[in-house]
Amino acid sequence: MLARYRLTVTVVIGGLLLSGITAFPLLAELNFLASLLTTDPADLNPEHYGGLTHWILVVRQGLEITYRDYPFIAYGTDWLAFGHIVIALFFILPYRDPVRYRGVLHVGVAASLLVIPLALVCGHLRNIPLAWRLVDCSFGILCLLPLLYALRLSKAFGAYQPSPSAPDCR
Numbered sequence: 001m002l003a004r005y006r007l008t009v010t011v012v013i014g015g016l017l018l019s020g021i022t023a024f025p026l027l028a029e030l031n032f033l034a035s036l037l038t039t040d041p042a043d044l045n046p047e048h049y050g051g052l053t054h055w056i057l058v059v060r061q062g063l064e065i066t067y068r069d070y071p072f073i074a075y076g077t078d079w080l081a082f083g084h085i086v087i088a089l090f091f092i093l094p095y096r097d098p099v100r101y102r103g104v105l106h107v108g109v110a111a112s113l114l115v116i117p118l119a120l121v122c123g124h125l126r127n128i129p130l131a132w133r134l135v136d137c138s139f140g141i142l143c144l145l146p147l148l149y150a151l152r153l154s155k156a157f158g159a160y161q162p163s164p165s166a167p168d169c170r
Contacts (some may be wrong), residue, residue, distance in 0.1 A: 001153060001156060002098070002157075005098055005150055005154065006095055008149050008150045008153065008159060009091055009094060009095045009146075009150050010095070010150075012146050012147060012150070013091045013092070013095070014087045015142070016087050016088035016091070017084070017088050018062035018063075018089065020080075020140070021081065021085075022079070022081075023077050023078075026063055026074075026077060027060070027063045027064060027067055030059060031045060033056055033058055034053075034060050036059075037049075037052070037053040037056055042099075043055055044060065044061070045062060049065060052131075055129055055132060059141065060127045065141045074109070074153040085113075090104055090105060090107075094154070098153070099157050102154050105150055105151050106151070108143065108147045109144060109147050111140075112147060113140065114140070115136065115137060115143075116137045116140050116141075119133045119135065119137045123136065
């Protein structure tokens with residue numbers, strides 16, 4: 001059971017690390033995606049495409065112009081990437097001690113749930129297409145599922161025991 005628990009927490013850690021690492025080379029990733037989605041690699045004009053390809057090309061164009069004219073803006077996504085990596089580090093605690101650090105899993109559940117209103121509200125304010133906002137919401141749900149499973153498994157390890165250094169509040 002401990003192996004299943006640790007595998008589940010490892011999936012969460014891995015997802016956060018992957019999300020973080022892939023936030024660094026955004027323009028390179030979008031250029032690669034554009035080369036896969038377009039019929040003519042020389043034609044990257046979003047107006048010549050529809051649907052997902054149009055949206056990917058609009059975002060790629062926006063990043064290209066922004067990085068060219070205001071390269072410091074990319075520093076914000078560098079910090080976003082770093083934030084994902086730091087959050088992943090916090091999950092090492094419940095990985096090592098499922099009972100003592102169960103609270104980290106609860107915080108992860110809350111954060112996963114908060115992805116949904118953030119994506120829907122801020123995405124609307126930033127004119128992100130609804131379909132893409134729903135993709136963003138799915139990341140919260142995809143993280144929520146293993147966290148809930150890990151919480152269920154951690155309950156089986158025993159009732160939560162406060163650390164020996166915690167004050168007695170009886």
